[in-house]
Amino acid sequence: MTGTTAATEAFVAHRNLLFTVAYEMLGSAADAEDVLQETWLRWTGVDLDTVLDQRAYLVRITTRQALVRLRTLGRRKESYVGQWLPEPLLTAPDVAEDVELAESVSMAMLLVLETLTPTERAVFVLREVFDLPYDEIAEAVDKTSAAVRQIAHRARSHVASRRPREAVSAAETRDVLDAFQRALNTGDLQGLLDLLAPDVVALGDGGGIKQALPRPITGADHVARLFSVGWKTVAAGMKIEPAMVNGHPALVFRVDDEVDTVLAIRIDNGLITGFYSVRNPEKLSRMMQETSLSR
Incomplete structure (x- = not known):
């Protein structure tokens, strides 16, 4: 298997996950797709023999690119005409079956996530939705594990006071x-x-x-x-x-x-x-x- 073929197969295998990470961070499918394109370009330049966990590595690239895009989006929203709402997705039936995933991508939750700083949003999404270890999140956001734990606690408290009180079927x-x-x-x-x-x-x-x-x-x-x-x-x-x-x-x-x-x-x-x-x-x-x- 060539390096390009192996890289392609790994990217395709995790594409839905990477899109979900980017979308939850950005609230925009169009911007999430742009982030995936940037992720792919960087992924093709990686020596796969040096990658111990391809999923974690891809999530790290996606998170970093989403953070860059999130800061750009913040400036764009300042000049947005009228109220800004997340981009709605027609979702497959299996999304509703995963209660935690469905709640995390709901319009209500995405608006709550808008009230976090970019780093808080990334940490919250990666920890609370995707259950990534703190050390992996730390690498993705260029913070120490201790700092990520504090950010996660702060973001969790912030979201808890604003999110829907209970999951609704x-x-x-x-x-x-x-x-x-x-x-x-x-x-x-x-x-x-x-x-x-x-x-x-x-x-x-x-x-x-x-x-x-x-x-x-x-x-x-x-x-x-x-x-x-x-x-x-x-x-x-x-x-x-x-x-x-x-x-x-x-x-x-x-x-x-x-x-x-x-x-x-x-x-x-x-x-x-x-x-x-x-x-x-x-x-x-x-x-x-x-x-x-x-x-």
Whole structure:
């Protein structure tokens, strides 16, 4: 087997894992793909005879490239028009079966990860999601193992205070979405309010290309009014269908078979606490075919 063939086989074998690492760090599939391209270029220049653990080595390259890209993304988001939301993925059914993986790539969790520093995000993802040893993480982020332990503790505490309180099954999410649609289709405002947490927040991302919420809408009354006023207009002009997005049930709105909007939700204690509506067409290309993720 030639060196190039061996390198290719190793990269392909771990590609889904590497994409998942990059996506969880960046919240952008397009940028994750760019990171994988950089990872591949660097991997082909490595002497495989010196690599003891190919998986760990590839994750290290990917993490370093993602950190570079993450800092660039931070500057890009400062000039982003309107609210920024992660790029939604149409995910394969097996993602939902891995509860921890599904939670880690949910729109709600990716937004929580946005509140971490780049290094904190990398350490949290590698430790909490992929269960990498501290010494491997230390090599990936150029820190000592002791420093990584402290960063992991700090990031874990930060995320714990902001993440959904408990993992919600796909069945429960689907039931809530069905009830949500039913309440809007029938004009049942009280039924809609019964599904919303008092502090529910609605976010929208149009990227300055499509009309979207310019700022967060907060509170059950305001969010219920937002949906009840606009739903019939939306429903009349679009085909609405369920889909698995980032490992969880969501709604996809299509116009002439083209994806126009992806609507995901966050549930806490049986009530909807967050709506995430992505309309930026530059973020909807991954809704055309399933993306495989792995840990």
